[in-house]
Amino acid sequence: MNKTMETLHSMRSIRKFSDMEIEGKKLEEILETTLRTANSGGRQVYSVVVVDDRKLLDEYFFKANKALVFCVDFNRWIDCANHLNHSIQVGDIRGFFLGNIDAIMASQTAIIAAKSLGIDSLATSKLFRMELEKVYKILNLPDKYCFPLISICLGYAKEEPEHFKGRVRKGVIHYNKYQRLSSKEIEEIIDEYDKEENHFSSLTKEDIQKEGYKGFLDKYFSNWDGSFPEEQIKDCYKKLKKVGFFEKM
Ligand SMILES: Cc1cc2nc3c(=O)[nH]c(=O)nc-3n(C[C@H](O)[C@H](O)[C@H](O)COP(=O)(O)O)c2cc1C
Structure with a gap:
């Protein structure tokens, strides 16, 4: 290197x-x-x-x-x-x-x-x-x-x-054409998040399963659906309009 x-x-x-x-x-x-x-x-x-x-x-x-x-x-x-x-x-x-x-x-x-x-x-x-x-x-x-x-x-x-966080490669890098993931590949990606060497969580998969989840990503999605507080989103749209970036909409 x-x-x-x-x-x-x-x-x-x-x-x-x-x-x-x-x-x-x-x-x-x-x-x-x-x-x-x-x-x-x-x-x-x-x-x-x-x-x-x-x-x-x-x-x-x-x-x-x-x-x-x-x-x-x-x-x-x-x-x-x-x-x-x-x-x-x-x-x-x-x-x-x-x-x-x-x-x-x-x-x-x-x-x-x-x-x-x-x-x-x-x-x-x-x-x-x-x-x-x-x-x-x-x-x-x-x-x-x-x-x-x-x-x-x-x-x-x-x-x-304590550790370096891992990175996912499958589904991130595509060659020539974008390839949708098969179910098997999706499962492989989900497994990546549970590999201890990737350190996405400080807990082991077993610990996470003891909490009642299938693994790291199951816990992640169970706890956050990706939404941000409504008032923050509204504030962001309002400000973007005010500063002039969406005048033509
Ligand atoms: C756009 C962006 C926003 C981020 N915001 C935060 C943040 O508000 N708080 C925080 O602790 N880390 C934040 N991060 C850091 C990421 O959580 C971090 O890069 C990611 O978990 C990977 O970990 P690593 O950089 O240690 O490899 C942000 C990173 C990016 C690129």
Whole structure:
């Protein structure tokens, strides 16, 4: 495995960060590298809010040493166009997707760049779980054409997770054509979640079965049907409309 692959394979989420400061030079390197990410049409329709305010980090970003909030953001692009007396269209779903992709790809670059410097991270969608108007206020985000998608908490690990979480491959990777899964393959995937070496649960399959479930995924689906609180969903739709990304709907 080459050095890059080693870095990628060593990645795992850290949720407890030490007090150790990320050196300013390293943070700059992470940001500079992040900017190298491919982006739609060379427009870089995203922005990054670097958070180093201790109170904000403690409250919203897992007490990390720094956090990077990646937003879909067309404001810089609009400002440049307007300055040159052009008006441009950005309030549609396609633009929103492209901004999403720019922001998410850049956030993964930041995670990898950080890890290559020995700095750990956690990606979190925690801001979604907050009242969005409050998030906009805290971060002073523009009212239009900007949406905070994902936050990357950065710091040095205080506590290592006990194990690496496994990954499923079957049904994820397809060659040439998408292949629907057979019942046998579905069963194989469900079994993956129960393999101890994958550490999807801290409990063994036997322990989970003692609780009355068939295994990890049966317990998972029994306890969460994938829905988020109704008011959070409504808040999200409302805000997306207000910021202008679904004007053409
Ligand atoms: C979009 C996204 C949102 C996430 N949000 C959270 C979160 O709010 N809280 C958390 O503890 N982990 C969060 N995670 C981390 C995942 O739980 C973690 O990546 C996954 O369980 C795999 O574990 P690993 O990264 O340690 O391999 C998030 C990851 C992603 C990509």
